Amino acid sequence: MAGDTRPLTIWAVSDGRAGIEAQVEGLARAVARQRPAEVVLKRIAWRFGLGRLPTSLNPGAPTLLAKGEIAPPWPDIWIAAGRATLPLSRRQRRRSGGRSFVVQVQDPRMALDAFDLVIPPIHDELTGPNVFPILGSPNRLAPDKLSSELARFADRLAPLPRPCIALIVGGKSKAHDLSEAHARNLARQIAEAVRAAGGALLVSFTRRTPAAAQAAMRAEFENLPGWIWDGTGDNPYFAFLAAADQILVTEDSTNLATDAAASGKPLYVLPMSGHSPKLARFHADLAARGVSRPFGGVFETWTYPPLAETERAAAELLRRFDAAR
Structure with a gap:
């Protein structure tokens, strides 16, 4: 919203596995480095074996979560990764009344129109108007x-x-x-x-x-x-x-x-x-x-520009977030 100077609220949502959480937290904190924001980690799990069902069969109701609270006030930006998050992510725009800008890291392997932005690795070969592929995956390596x-x-x-x-x-x-x-x-x-x-x-x-x-x-x-x-x-x-x-x-x-x-x-x-x-x-x-x-058994030295794909993805996320407001 024009003239709104309050810090953004960002939820980084995962099932808590180290590799998955590192991706959503890394991207969320990269956004926060580029614009004032509060980052909240959300670790979720489903009751009754719902997490083992195909995403289309999971009703995605927050009341069915065994772990993690998903309730208002809704975040400005929702960043999620992993299969467990998909039943929530695909409904978050509707649930929040359009307040949350919904970002899914990795290929969700479902219709992409439920998301504002999808950030898969390039090697997944996923394309679409709301897809922004990066080399590798987002990480938590801030410059300092x-x-x-x-x-x-x-x-x-x-x-x-x-x-x-x-x-x-x-x-x-x-x-x-x-x-x-x-x-x-x-x-x-x-x-x-x-x-x-x-x-x-x-x-x-x-x-x-x-x-x-x-x-x-x-x-x-x-x-x-x-x-x-x-x-x-x-x-x-x-x-x-x-x-x-x-x-x-x-x-x-x-x-x-x-x-x-x-x-x-x-x-x-x-x-x-x-x-x-x-x-x-x-x-x-x-x-x-x-x-x-x-590795050939001998250590050599060479140089290359450090990979900065997380920062690049964060900048694109904010560009699209601003355009959607």
Whole structure:
């Protein structure tokens, strides 16, 4: 509304899974960096097994939620991701009387006219007048995030020998897996390269990393300088990206590669068992832009502009939001 100078209200809605919430929170906070706004995280879950039904069969009534309150006053901007949010997102414009500008991150795999804006990854190959594809996925890497996180963990990271190599390990998904044997082989290659470079290794596993794969990799890395985060205490994930001279990520996750690419550091992609055509297109795009390379056992240095797709998506969101008022 013209002349309205109050801060925007933004709801970032997800089922609370780390990778999904990171996308909606990252986009919401990018909008808030470009315009004053209050960001509220909403984590939802459905009663009676409704979350397992096709979206068209879920009535989407907030009273049927087992977790999360969805009630007025409605936000100016609704940003959601994940299947669990779709029954709510597709009704939010009507429910709010048109107050909420409804944004869905990822391909909703349904009619797009329920949304004001859909922000899928380019590799989904989704098109439409209200579609704004980006490379990868939105993330929480604000311009000052890396420096502030590095400062938090400086006592542990600053004394380490260079180069520092960050290794971010995914795991089992619909398309990929990380067996104990494959994890051990990868770890041996990485350990040899770190020793040859005379540097240190910073390792972060995800919730999807199988226990056997973790154990195999830890065994190979135990005598190297560095830090293998054990999942306790404050998470040094962003500090690892900030401290790194080179970053390795497994190929199973868009989020991991997007975060690494936002740092501007040389990025190596590690192969896993299985194959995803969509992720293959994503990694091919990163490689074509000079962001990533396959790991060949030797650490190299190259440069590229840090990936800033979240900021670009936030600017487009606000442009369309203003046009709709």
